[in-house]
Amino acid sequence: MSRFNDRTDQVAATTTAPDTPAASRTPAASRTLAVPAAPGAPAPAPSLAPTLTADRAAPEPADPRSGQARAEPTAPAASAHPRATLAVTSAATALALMTYTAPAVTLVDTAAALHTAPSAQAWLLNGTPLGLAAVLLVAGSLADDHGRRRLFVSGTLALALTTLLGALATTTWQFTLARVAQGAASAALLASSLGLLVHAFPTPRGRLHATGVWGAFVSGGIALSPLLSGALPGWRPVYVLLGAATLLVAAVAPRVLTESRSPRGGRPDLPGAAAFGAATVALIAALTLGRDGWLRAPVGLLLLASVALLALFVLVERRVATPMIDLSLLRNPAFVASSTGGLVTGLAVIGLFSFLPTVLQKALGLSPMDTAWLFLLWSGLSFVVALQARRLAGRVPTRVQLALGFLLHAAGVLTLLGSVDAGSWHRMLPGLVAAGIGSGLLNAALPLLAVESVPAARAAMGSGAQQTLRYVGSCAGVALTIAIATGTGGGLARGTDLAMAVSAGLALVGAAAVLGARRRQPLVSSD
Secondary structure: OHHHHHHHHHHHHHOOOOOOOHHHOOOHHHHHHHOOOOOOOOOOOOOHHHHHOOOEEOOOOOOOOOOOOOOOOOOOOOOOOHHHHHHHHHHHHHHHHHHHHHHHOOHHHHHHHHOOOHHHHHHHHHHHHHHHHHHHHHHHHHHHHHOHHHHHHHHHHHHHHHHHHHHOOOOHHHHHHHHHHHHHHHHHHHHHHHHHHHHHOOOHHHHHHHHHHHHHHHHHHHHHHHHHHHHOOOOHHHHHHHHHHHHHHHHHHHHHOOOEEOOOOOOOOHHHHHHHHHHHHHHHHHHHHHHHOOOOHHHHHHHHHHHHHHHHHHHHHHHOOOOOOOHHHHHOHHHHHHHHHHHHHHHHHHHHHHHHHHHHHHHOOOOHHHHHHHHHHHHHHHHHHHHHHHHHOOOOOHHHHHHHHHHHHHHHHHHHOOHHHHOOOHHHHHHHHHHHHHHHHHHHHHHHHHHHOOOHHHHHHHHHHHHHHHHHHHHHHHHHHHHHHHHOOOOHHHHHHHHHHHHHHHHHHHHHHHHHOOOOOOOOOOO
């Protein structure tokens, strides 16, 4: 894709005379549009510039007097503030992940304050990933077509407001609905973040640096949230502080971000968005309710509804002119590896580590702050490794790095076996180190593979697709972990060991699947 961009720059340069005044320079494609064709004259040959353009700045609206589009740049214009773009998108991403993981170490206190029954506690954790999974794919497509900065700012502002509303919740359902809304808002900013970064850093080297930093801040948000939750007096101040910080980022973002989009024309894919969102909600609801019995009628009906709605989604995507996701990407092994990596990360990593802090508080009697310091070993290492993983570029293929992350997670989790039953948090340290390194490799590889596996003009869509599966997997992983840990005979310690073994097994399957995805042909951009 970088060769396409370089070739576009050359074409644009040759169409402008070097001694032409800057104010009168107009791209060749725009000048061609402005000259009316003579009656009966043959159509002019298409210009190379627009066909080779991978991404472009937001186009000017059409001139209402002539009905013609105003001139657009033919080459991708770099962001005026690339470092500021990286700083703002990374900060917003960290805050989104802090909001996402906020209940991890405060679940016991939150459930007590809201009088949440044990069977409904999974909803306190699954509310945000439900909103994320339902909206991410839609958000990625909307960001590419209608403006990445616009969607990013809207999502960041919505996250701030819904987080503040979560602090005011007095019942389980109020809190859960606020969490779902937080997930939907986070989807908008997460999906558009990578699209903004790809536009701001058009070179492969710059893109590698930017996605590495962005992935590190995913780990950084996960690392800081437990410390913040444990340090503040109660769970409500946590959401107040996070909401205020996110509001500040939302105020700064319009000043430093440059709008970009890659419009395809046509109408928004509203039927596809509705079908996919409903299918995701039905699936996650079934997985969450399944812990109380998988053979119950509501669970079966929800699963059937999810399958039917997914089939409808595929049918819609094959027929609409501007689908949310290009289904031909499913034939691209890199895209399949990215999607598989996201799904298994949610199932094996996020699912287990979202509930494990609660296990330690109940089984070992650790306080929220003690739990936060212990898990900082895992999340802190994840942040450091993700930040430094860009040094592996050119030495280790991205998919190999992804597989290595899964293998290290599996090794670390297997090392944790028996530590809860022994009542010793010291025995957990080696396993947390190995799993933390593995998590860092995953968080660095996943965003890079997401943007590498799709054309640059569809970077937000590629990010949305991968992260959708990541958070669908996390919902399933949380429900599965809670069901195994609390529903297995022999007590919480034995159930947790079984949940760890399942997590390790899923990670091994993920490593094999990612390594088995071989690129058979290069991805051809249709832009």
